Amino acid sequence: MANDSLVSLNNAVKQFTDGVEEHSVLSDCHLKIEAGSSTALMGASGSGKSTLMNIIAGFEPLNAGQLYLEGQDTTNWHDKQWSNFRIHKLGVVFQQFNLLTPLNVRQNIAFPLSLEGRGWHDWCDYLVETLGLVSLLDRHVAALSGGQQQRVAIARALASQPKLLLADEPTGNLDEQSGLEVMELLSTITNQGNTAVVLVTHSAECASFMQSRLQLINGQLYEAS
């Protein structure tokens, strides 16, 4: 069944095997993410939140069910279609930053643009100004604090104005104050760029920055308060 949602997961089943037995992570799971929306994904440790993000990004295949991205069934997508989606439509922020440490801040932010054959543009100026990175552009990322590195990671993920941002515990390594500042910036920028956000978090306070909150319990998603 095709649809107009940015992300649509239908009857999703995901299992892992440890060589002895199968562990069910998603069972008949449904999810819809609309363009420009923001969603917090919560749930107990080990409930499958990161797995769900990896499925949406195409890093993990489903065992059954369908994933539609922008109305297209991804079931038979090859590497080229996945990399096309990741380069042009997707931004990802990881808890561990995953910055390119030999490079400086400007080069890190420009890296995803280079994959698209593009260079620095006005939106990048907006990002670095909003994220307070202007004076750090020529610094090597390894020399930055955790909070500064996380702001670089956000700028990099949003440099090509993706339709979808997947952020897996992006404030998990920050102190509470820096975490809330990062959340505020992330909300402002994604609103401005009309980017849909899916945020994995254990923090109710971080989740409150999102328009809706979902809880992953026993392989299925439920509306949380």
Ligand SMILES: Nc1ncnc2c1ncn2[C@@H]1O[C@H](COP(=O)(O)OP(=O)(O)OP(=O)(O)O)[C@@H](O)[C@H]1O
């Ligand atoms: N590649 C894999 N191979 C085998 N099992 C895996 C793999 N990836 C995840 N799992 C298992 O799937 C379950 C869900 O893991 P996942 O990392 O998605 O949970 P999570 O909700 O993100 O946890 P946390 O909040 O602790 O980060 C866990 O039992 C985990 O051990």
